[in-house]
Amino acid sequence: MRSPAARKTTSKTRTRTKTNVGADATPCCSKVGLKKGPWTPQEDELLTNYINKEGEGRWRTLPKLAGLLRCGKSCRLRWMNYLRPSVKRGQIAPDEEDLILRLHRLLGNRWSLIAGRIPGRTDNEIKNYWNTHLSKKLIGQGIDPRTHKPLNSDRRSPFKATASSSSYMANEESNRIMANKQNYYHGIEMRSINGEEGDEDDINCCTTTDDVLSSFLNSLINEDAFTYQNQMQADALVVSEDG
DNA sequence: AAAGAGACCAACCGCACACAC
DNA sequence: CGTGTGTGCGGTTGGTCTCTT
Numbered sequence: 001m002r003s004p005a006a007r008k009t010t011s012k013t014r015t016r017t018k019t020n021v022g023a024d025a026t027p028c029c030s031k032v033g034l035k036k037g038p039w040t041p042q043e044d045e046l047l048t049n050y051i052n053k054e055g056e057g058r059w060r061t062l063p064k065l066a067g068l069l070r071c072g073k074s075c076r077l078r079w080m081n082y083l084r085p086s087v088k089r090g091q092i093a094p095d096e097e098d099l100i101l102r103l104h105r106l107l108g109n110r111w112s113l114i115a116g117r118i119p120g121r122t123d124n125e126i127k128n129y130w131n132t133h134l135s136k137k138l139i140g141q142g143i144d145p146r147t148h149k150p151l152n153s154d155r156r157s158p159f160k161a162t163a164s165s166s167s168y169m170a171n172e173e174s175n176r177i178m179a180n181k182q183n184y185y186h187g188i189e190m191r192s193i194n195g196e197e198g199d200e201d202d203i204n205c206c207t208t209t210d211d212v213l214s215s216f217l218n219s220l221i222n223e224d225a226f227t228y229q230n231q232m233q234a235d236a237l238v239v240s241e242d243g
Numbered sequence: 244a245a246a247g248a249g250a251c252c253a254a255c256c257g258c259a260c261a262c263a264c
Numbered sequence: 265c266g267t268g269t270g271t272g273c274g275g276t277t278g279g280t281c282t283c284t285t
Binding site: 132 | 251254256
């Protein structure tokens with residue numbers, strides 16, 4: 001199975017190819033006879049028991065084997081976002097919020113990548129939190145939640161426009177780089193912070209094998225802006241690790 | 244107390260990538 | 265090389281809860 005972050009660019013930039021047309025038109029996602037909507041405790045129990053016994057994966061066949069009238073995608077989502085033991089429930093701590101802001105400034109709406117740096121939090125949870133809290137908070141502070149730049153900045157200025165687009169492009173490039181790097185992170189167990197207040201040191205929680213990348217990402221998070229130098233550094237890292 | 248508005252968040256949907264065949 | 269399948273990401277929806285009037 002490919003790594004979650006092996007994918008790149010947003011769906012809006014991608015074109016649907018002939019090969020994957022109808023990929024969802026399979027029994028798994030057939031709407032006939034399948035239940036939708038909120039999960040019941042009984043369904044949660046069935047799913048949890050099955051995964052505890054058989055493990056994750058094979059989502060398409062899992063519902064039938066587990067005795068659930070759900071499509072595989074629904075089962076996967078429920079497990080990933082709610083039932084997984086590693087999912088941390090409860091309020092987003094202030095330092096988690098700060099980390100989300102920094103990572104979003106760096107990565108944009110790459111929720112899975114952001115979630116990958118915040119142990120116990122899911123992409124869905126972070127996405128919801130962003131849309132309901134942080135974007136409004138930034139707007140209230142006069143900051144564009146998409147660009148993290150002041151809302152009243154003069155976009156017509158040639159210099160500013162150039163600088164802005166350059167920064168944006170660098171950021172897009174970083175997205176691709178970091179998406180590739182997720183292959184590297186995949187499978188590396190994140191240290192549980194056991195409910196403690198996570199501070200920025202928590203983003204150093206991976207094993208030593210990714211120290212270089214981890215510290216690199218941390219340095220990016222701590223930057224006030226993503227610079228071309230960062231991109232070059234990232235490129236160098238990618239080349240050295242691929243080679 | 245009731246009704247409407249807004250906030251919140253679990254879940255759904257469409258789409259695209261990786262990989263096996 | 266082309267196709268089918270499995271998977272999961274990001275955007276969106278809609279039900280429920282909370283607040284305000």
